[in-house]
Amino acid sequence: MNQSIKKFLYFPITKIILGISICLSLFVAIQNFISKPLLYNLIQDKNIADPLIHIISFFVLLLSYYFLFRFYDKREIKELSTKYLAKEMFGGFTVGFLTITLSIFILYSLGYYQFIGISTANYPIKLFTTLVVAALIEDLFIRGLILRELENWLGTHIALVIIMLIETSHFFNPNSNLFSLFTDLCWGFTMSMLFIYTKRIWLPFFFHLGWNFAQPFYGSNLTGLNDMGTIIQSRFEGPLLFTGGAVGIEGSIITVLFLLSIGIFLYYRSNKEGKIIKRKTIKL
Structure with missing residues (x-):
């Protein structure tokens, strides 16, 4: 050739x-x-x-x-390696779901979240499988392909910045506000670190799935969408900064701080374990 x-x-x-x-x-x-x-x-x-x-x-x-x-x-396609699949599947989904759960618990304690009832009638299985495919498209291509290629080419830090900027495309989702830009940047950072720490898509994918499932589970909008079904019927009443408003619970400052904390922790671990790739020096 x-x-x-x-x-x-x-x-x-x-x-x-x-x-x-x-x-x-x-x-x-x-x-x-x-x-x-x-x-x-x-x-x-x-x-x-x-x-x-x-x-x-x-x-x-x-x-x-x-x-x-x-x-x-x-x-070898290491980003799809199934060696630690069970661990990353249960761990990722659990942490993603619990991050939203903790935010809901805090809102409930503050009186900003009210439980009304519970029913699976408004949550057909096709809504969950829709989330599965949507999460895979994002994580396979943004994390498994774009982040991986950029990290190997430009180093981890430049790749992180680019992916964070790409994630701001969520700003065009319904009901987004200025705070949504900060949320998107934090999302891009933490989801990238979930991949960088493992070098596989499974941890970010299952975290993403747990995160997305938990929001309609608790009766919240999902990234501004109000047609993703509900399991718990609830009411959010309180300051927009805390409830997330029409964006949903992921737009809450509480949720974003939890999300950012996960990313910072994984960055620290990745740096300590030598998983941060430095930019290659180009010889002239």
């Missing part, structure tokens, strides 16, 4: 663009031309068909990424 072509193909930005384009193209094509037509034809109830479609899409994303980069990089 011509050296200039090889250099272009293995340039980090090229790999990021090709990786996202190829994997998402397969994801969209298989979902729209195979999974949906087949399952909608076999199963009339979309509350049953949609979760199955989401499960297929989940594995399409993982397998397309795995085989693409096995061929592309000719390496």
Whole structure:
């Protein structure tokens, strides 16, 4: 292969663009031309068909990424290693869920959160599987691909700043406010550190899933969305800075401080354990 072509193909930005384009193209094509037509034809109830479609899409994303980069990089795909999967699955989901739970408990103690009732009628399983696929898309590409490539190319600190800025795209979600920008930056920092500490997507992915599931579980909006179902019927009343308002509990200063604390702790551990990659010196 011509050296200039090889250099272009293995340039980090090229790999990021090709990786996202190829994997998402397969994801969209298989979902729209195979999974949906087949399952909608076999199963009339979309509350049953949609979760199955989401499960297929989940594995399409993982397998397309795995085989693409096995061929592309000719390496072991360590970011998808399942060696510590059980530990990172239960640990990530638990910490993500408990972070929101602690915030809810504090709001309850302050009188800003009221419990009304509990019912699963407003939370079909397809809402949870939607969260699973959405979290995987974000964590596979932003953490597993973009962060990994940028970290190896530019070093951890520059990669962190870039990912934090990318995460501010959540600002365009419904009901966002100026404080949402700070929330997004903290989210980008902590989610990046969850990946940097393990070098695998599973800890941030399951943290993300626990975090996203906990919000509608407690009756909160999710990132400004009010159509993600509820399990606990509740009422939030109090200062916007504490309740998060229409953004949801993740927009609360309490939640953001918990989130930031996790990121700072993991940065300290990563630095202590030599997991922070320094920027390579370019020789002229």
